[in-house]
Amino acid sequence: MTRRFTAVVNPAAGGSTGTVDALARLLRAAGAEVEVEPSRGLEHAREVARRAAERGRVVLGVGGDGMVGCVGGALAGTEAVFGIVPAGRGNDFARALGLPDHPAELAALLLGAEPRRIDAIELTSARHPGVPVLGSVYAGVDALANHYANRSRLLRGGASYYVGGMRAVATWRPAAYQITVDGQVYERRAYTVVAANSGYYGFGRRIAPAARVDDGLLDVVVIRAVPRPLFFAVMNELKRGTHVNRPQVETLRGREITIAADRDLRYGADGEVGGTLPVTARVLPGALNVLCEPPPPVGEPG
Incomplete structure (x- = not known):
């Protein structure tokens, strides 16, 4: 047909x-x-x-x-x-x-x-009550960096993300986050928290290298508060996904994640949707019928 x-x-x-x-x-x-x-x-x-x-x-x-x-x-x-x-x-x-x-x-x-069933995310906040998104929901310095990148008129592609990131980190203060994963509460002082369906964000950075779009789960990546030079080292490792091997980076996994903080912080999703914490990300298993290649073997991102 x-x-x-x-x-x-x-x-x-x-x-x-x-x-x-x-x-x-x-x-x-x-x-x-x-x-x-x-x-x-x-x-x-x-x-x-x-x-x-x-x-x-x-x-x-x-x-x-x-x-x-x-x-x-x-x-x-x-x-x-x-x-x-x-x-x-x-x-x-x-x-x-x-x-x-x-x-x-x-x-x-x-x-x-042939169409392949993949997961989506239902995002819920005061500004967005129940909006489906696809890739990830992120809160903290990366959301601020994405905000700056989207406002850039002179730079495009990776350059806009790089400059936006530098501008965000220059004035950033780590926040006290409350992260609830399937009902369990984690309190962390951190730069950023990401609830990821896709392994990639920010122009090819492998923020959650183990994430799969068809496993019915979200991978939560927490980059804890560290001295600024070490934070830049962690950021440099995002391209390869090796940052998750550092003790300052924590990974969790669940079906419903709520992110709150001790002050007003931006969150973002799919590069466009945004607002102010708190925000909840709930996985929608098999919600989307997409034309793509079959899934990779277990153990590879996809």
């Missing part, structure tokens, strides 16, 4: 227009039907995605993690089939799924791959 696609595009993402044009030509040449819907904002993108799914179309989220999380979140808990077209700044959720970014390779996958 020929697949019918609706591509929901974030026009503000640098590579979205060119990427979707090239991809659409390849899909149409293979006999698929493709319609392209530019988004006027996240809420509009959700509406377009839901309407397309109701018509039985494969819904493509085209852009970075914010657009992918928005479109995927709108489809969570349904039987809709979701495809990801990485065309933004971070593309971390696409990276976790091992998706290609070359249009020809991606077109072949979207045409031939």
Whole structure:
């Protein structure tokens, strides 16, 4: 059966227009039907995605993690089939799924791959009561760094995250966190706390290298308060995921995680959703039907 696609595009993402044009030509040449819907904002993108799914179309989220999380979140808990077209700044959720970014390779996958059930996250806070997101929920210095990166107009890609991180760390004071994992409370003085479905965030940093998107669990990573030079060393190890071997980094695992702190702190999710603590992240097992390769062997991130 020929697949019918609706591509929901974030026009503000640098590579979205060119990427979707090239991809659409390849899909149409293979006999698929493709319609392209530019988004006027996240809420509009959700509406377009839901309407397309109701018509039985494969819904493509085209852009970075914010657009992918928005479109995927709108489809969570349904039987809709979701495809990801990485065309933004971070593309971390696409990276976790091992998706290609070359249009020809991606077109072949979207045409031939079988849908795979993966988990999502239900985020609940005063600002966001029950919003589905995909990658991770993070609170602390990384949320502030992401806030600065998103406001950058001169820098893109990894440079915006690097400069945003430097700016955030320069004035950061470790906070006293209360982290509740499946009802058990942990009190930690820390720089940041991450509840991860995907192993990646912040432009390819492997914050939770053991996380899997299909295990029904969230990996919680706590980077405890350390002298600033040591914190920078930990940050440098995020690219390889070796930071989790340090005694200053604690990992937990659970289905429902609530993060609170002793002062007003930002949280973030999927690069776009944000607010102020407290926040709760609850895993939604198998909530999303996504076109991607089969899961990797147990023991490898995926």
